[in-house]
Amino acid sequence: MCLRSLSFVLLLITPAIGAAAPLRICADPDNLPFSSRTLRGFDNRIAVLTAHELHRKPAFVWTRNGRGFLRERFNKDACDVLMGAPEKMRGVLTTIPYYRSEYVFVTRSREHLKIASFDDPRLNGRKIGLQALDDNLSPPSLALIRTGHVAQLVGINSSGAHGPDIVRAVADNRLGTAVVWGPLAGYWIAHDHLPLTVTPVSPLADASGVPFAFSISMAVHKRDLKLRDQLNEVLTKLSPTVARILTAYNVPTLAKEAR
Amino acid sequence: MASQKMSFRVHHIKSTAAPVLALGLTVLPLGCHKQLQNVESPAGMGGQIRPYTGAMEKDDGQWVRATKDYANTRYSSLDQINTGNVGALKLAWTFDTGVPRGQEAAPIIVNNTMYVVTPWPNKLFALDLTKPGAPLKWSYDPNPSPAAKGEACCDWVNRGAVFADGKIIYNTLDGFTIALDANSGKLLWRTHLADITKGETITMAPMVVHDKVFVGNSGGEYGVRGWVTALNTKDGKVAWQAYSTGPDNEVLIGSRFKPYYATDKGTDLGVKTWPPDAWRIGGGTVWGFLSYDPSSNLIYYGTSNPGPWNPEVRPGDNKWTSGIFARDADTGEAVWFYQMSPHDLYDWDGINENVLLDLPWQGSTRKVLVRADRNGFMYVIDRTSGQVLSATPFVYSTTTTGVDLQTGALKRELSKAPKTGQEIRNICPTAPGAKDWQPSSFSPRTGLLYVPHQNMCADEEAEEANYIQGTPYVGVTDRFYAGPGGNEGELMAWDPINGKKAWTVTDKYPLWSGTVATAGDLVFYGTMEGWFRAANARTGQTLWQFKTGSGIIGQPVTYKGPDGKQYVAILSGIGGWPGSIVAGDLDTRDASTSSGWGGALPDIKSVTAPGGTLYVFALP
Numbered sequence: 087m088c089l090r091s092l093s094f095v096l097l098l099i100t101p102a103i104g105a106a107a108p109l110r111i112c113a114d115p116d117n118l119p120f121s122s123r124t125l126r127g128f129d130n131r132i133a134v135l136t137a138h139e140l141h142r143k144p145a146f147v148w149t150r151n152g153r154g155f156l157r158e159r160f161n162k163d164a165c166d167v168l169m170g171a172p173e174k175m176r177g178v179l180t181t182i183p184y185y186r187s188e189y190v191f192v193t194r195s196r197e198h199l200k201i202a203s204f205d206d207p208r209l210n211g212r213k214i215g216l217q218a219l220d221d222n223l224s225p226p227s228l229a230l231i232r233t234g235h236v237a238q239l240v241g242i243n244s245s246g247a248h249g250p251d252i253v254r255a256v257a258d259n260r261l262g263t264a265v266v267w268g269p270l271a272g273y274w275i276a277h278d279h280l281p282l283t284v285t286p287v288s289p290l291a292d293a294s295g296v297p298f299a300f301s302i303s304m305a306v307h308k309r310d311l312k313l314r315d316q317l318n319e320v321l322t323k324l325s326p327t328v329a330r331i332l333t334a335y336n337v338p339t340l341a342k343e344a345r
Numbered sequence: 346m347a348s349q350k351m352s353f354r355v356h357h358i359k360s361t362a363a364p365v366l367a368l369g370l371t372v373l374p375l376g377c378h379k380q381l382q383n384v385e386s387p388a389g390m391g392g393q394i395r396p397y398t399g400a401m402e403k404d405d406g407q408w409v410r411a412t413k414d415y416a417n418t419r420y421s422s423l424d425q426i427n428t429g430n431v432g433a434l435k436l437a438w439t440f441d442t443g444v445p446r447g448q449e450a451a452p453i454i455v456n457n458t459m460y461v462v463t464p465w466p467n468k469l470f471a472l473d474l475t476k477p478g479a480p481l482k483w484s485y486d487p488n489p490s491p492a493a494k495g496e497a498c499c500d501w502v503n504r505g506a507v508f509a510d511g512k513i514i515y516n517t518l519d520g521f522t523i524a525l526d527a528n529s530g531k532l533l534w535r536t537h538l539a540d541i542t543k544g545e546t547i548t549m550a551p552m553v554v555h556d557k558v559f560v561g562n563s564g565g566e567y568g569v570r571g572w573v574t575a576l577n578t579k580d581g582k583v584a585w586q587a588y589s590t591g592p593d594n595e596v597l598i599g600s601r602f603k604p605y606y607a608t609d610k611g612t613d614l615g616v617k618t619w620p621p622d623a624w625r626i627g628g629g630t631v632w633g634f635l636s637y638d639p640s641s642n643l644i645y646y647g648t649s650n651p652g653p654w655n656p657e658v659r660p661g662d663n664k665w666t667s668g669i670f671a672r673d674a675d676t677g678e679a680v681w682f683y684q685m686s687p688h689d690l691y692d693w694d695g696i697n698e699n700v701l702l703d704l705p706w707q708g709s710t711r712k713v714l715v716r717a718d719r720n721g722f723m724y725v726i727d728r729t730s731g732q733v734l735s736a737t738p739f740v741y742s743t744t745t746t747g748v749d750l751q752t753g754a755l756k757r758e759l760s761k762a763p764k765t766g767q768e769i770r771n772i773c774p775t776a777p778g779a780k781d782w783q784p785s786s787f788s789p790r791t792g793l794l795y796v797p798h799q800n801m802c803a804d805e806e807a808e809e810a811n812y813i814q815g816t817p818y819v820g821v822t823d824r825f826y827a828g829p830g831g832n833e834g835e836l837m838a839w840d841p842i843n844g845k846k847a848w849t850v851t852d853k854y855p856l857w858s859g860t861v862a863t864a865g866d867l868v869f870y871g872t873m874e875g876w877f878r879a880a881n882a883r884t885g886q887t888l889w890q891f892k893t894g895s896g897i898i899g900q901p902v903t904y905k906g907p908d909g910k911q912y913v914a915i916l917s918g919i920g921g922w923p924g925s926i927v928a929g930d931l932d933t934r935d936a937s938t939s940s941g942w943g944g945a946l947p948d949i950k951s952v953t954a955p956g957g958t959l960y961v962f963a964l965p
Contacts, residue, residue, distance in 0.1 A: 112814075113814065114813075114814045117813075117814055117815065119815075120814050120815035120816075121814055121815070129814065129815060151812050151813040151814050155812050156812055157824075160812075168812065168814070169814055169815070170814040170815035170816070171812060171814075172817040175812065217816070223653065224816075225817075227653075227658065228657070228658060231620060231623065231658040231659075232620075234620070234621040234622065235622075236620060236621070236622055236623040236625075236626065236658070236659075237621075237622035237623065237625040237626060239626070244816075245813075267815075267816050267817075269815060270815075270816070300817040302815070302817075
């Protein structure tokens with residue numbers, strides 16, 4: 087609330103000094119590699135660069151995400167921009183994607199498994215870690231249940247400070263493998279120097295149509311067509327820089343979705 | 346301070362207002378609810394007030410188990426406090442538990458001592474009722490693992506202890522059953538039953554029959570496998586354990602198992618009605634109250650919802666979840682099972698209490714169990730066979746159209762079935778159901794069942810509307826709100842013979858406290874705002890109320906003190922699933938806080954504060 091009021095104050099002051107209003111960016115205070123209060127996340131960096139290109143001051147509004155966030159915070163105008171929103175997310179207006187990543191299998195490098203498919207017989211008998219997101223397991227749960235692995239599933243809380251837990255559990259042999267959202271797995275494996283291998287899930291969608299690869303965009307309020315267009319221009323221009331940042335965070339990325 | 350003028354509504358229902366739905370083939374229409382609001386007939390015209398002629402357990406003025414008697418009537422024959430004098434009821438003494446969390450426990454009164462269990466850290470206090478102000482006799486601290494707090498879905502509650510054989514026996518959130526010497530508080534035995542590393546906790550009040558104590562696990566939201574376990578009260582050794590899912594030998598299904606309906610007949614249905622191995626994390630936990638019929642030596646209890654929540658990942662009937670088991674109290678052998686909500690779609694636990702009554706039914710007396718289920722139907726079930734005699738809706742429902750008495754099947758409105766990626770509005774009743782764990786009571790003097798329950802609906806939002814920065818995910822967001830009428834809670838007096846409401850009292854918030862009925866023709870209950878009330882058992886009219894320090898979600902009890910006076914006791918302390926918004930200081934700005942309760946209780950934090958105090962009342 088504190089920072090939210092602060093950004094509100096900035097809004098009131100800026101017209102007086104003649105500059106554009108600050109760009110208010112909703113961001114999680116503790117969700118690395120995406121965002122942190124100390125601005126160590128890649129979304130923080132990309133957001134700062136983007137605001138500068140728009141000649142606006144970045145003002146982070148620290149918000150916890152999850153259930154009801156859109157309705158209760160974003161739609162009540164807590165901020166102008168959301169980072170890290172799946173492209174074409176409902177209820178908002180999304181920009182062109184600034185990256186595309188996928189769920190990955192995380193295995194111990196010394197086992198040379200490189201599991202990629204949910205049909206892989208080597209999955210049998212292994213504890214399979216999945217990120218627990220609110221009350222639900224992440225999308226690969228659908229495929230794993232269909233392929234008969236339901237009893238092996240272990241939900242791991244990956245929010246906030248628990249970000250590295252799931253990959254550490256594979257490294258410590260507490261899990262046989264894990265299926266993890268690429269940016270989270272890539273970052274923490276590199277950060278902790280863990281002897282783990284990531285292999286993208288293949289194919290990239292479940293039989294039910296639920297995808298395992300997602301294009302990630304920024305999002306604005308539905309009415310903010312102009313801001314969206316400006317952001318699209320900036321993102322196009324910043325594309326090489328964004329790619330370098332993501333590489334530095336060891337985020338596995340895919341080429342843009344074929345259209 | 347005590348009694349005040351009342352300003353809430355009491356509805357009386359004409360005998361013709363609610364349709365007789367003995368066959369349970371249609372759902373209570375919206376129009377019916379409007380009738381509730383408009384009727385002006387005098388009290389007693391609705392469901393009939395007529396004395397109950399069945400046998401009742403003898404009452405010794407104590408309260409030795411949460412349910413009062415084996416039949417779960419929660420009826421006390423004490424009548425010193427009655428409709429004529431309850432207005433003068435005064436606070437006698439209080440006791441602060443020091444744990445400002447959801448207080449769901451029933452105080453236990455035996456041998457002039459009162460035993461109170463707190464939520465985690467699950468301390469047990471023994472209070473000496475023979476001395477003024479009931480000073481502390483002893484207390485016991487089980488030092489439960491702090492890790493258990495993270496595993497409990499819905500606050501850190503405990504539903505109370507049980508007295509038997511000179512022992513006080515209770516469960517701890519971190520999975521132990523503990524027996525103490527009731528006089529000294531000395532630990533007699535301690536048995537580890539639930540594994541918190543698997544997401545299992547224990548919150549239920551155990552029950553003792555003969556030489557065994559029955560305990561069940563909690564944690565249906567976190568992929569555990571439900572069970573009920575019988576321990577020897579003597580030494581805490583496990584006598585038998587019956588799972589709610591899996592192969593027949595682990596469910597204790599054998600030659601004595603004779604379910605009434607075809608859908609429950611077959612081998613290893615606890616395996617075959619699931620995707621491969623899904624039964625291993627299938628839920629069906631046992632965290633409600635047990636009933637016991639001494640004449641048949643059967644125990645009755647309900648099983649929780651199946652897991653995981655997303656029903657699409659567990660095609661099949663998901664036996665033996667969201668149903669009732671009848672088991673032999675000595676051996677645990679299953680005798681019958683009935684599934685209220687096969688393949689549960691909405692988190693409709695079947696754990697609600699079963700009240701055992703001998704009812705006149707179409708010319709004969711039937712041994713029945715009566716239960717107000719989460720799915721919105723009041724079931725009258727032959728407790729010897731498992732046959733459903735009637736299933737009558739008691740709330741507004743959009744999700745079901747009735748119960749087929751030929752097959753026992755719950756008839757669903759398929760357009761309200763959750764589907765990944767679809768937004769579904771107006772799901773009634775919602776996840777906590779038409780009624781959750783909060784126990785009913787039954788008075789033989791009125792023949793009415795006093796049921797505290799919810800009147801709520803929900804919207805389920807599509808997965809795309811969920812947002813966690815950087816992490817796309819599939820999920821369901823629930824938002825709860827009041828059903829037709831705008832009140833989230835209701836106390837109803839139900840006539841089980843005619844299958845209709847005799848009267849109702851509405852409340853702004855869900856009524857999450859239990860009720861107790863007395864021979865003084867009073868029904869005691871509490872509200873989330875903290876009011877403790879006495880209603881006239883025949884009309885619902887509030888005759889007395891007292892504002893306690895916190896919201897009430899507990900179980901009222903009444904007993905005869907050593908001085909010969911009747912006392913009424915209640916623990917005040919908001920919490921539990923909905924009340925954890927206050928107890929856990931959650932943010933109601935997020936409507937889906939506490940699994941959907943945030944939107945339904947936006948102002949609860951401004952009307953009550955956390956607490957944990959026992960209040961005891963008596964006439965001056």
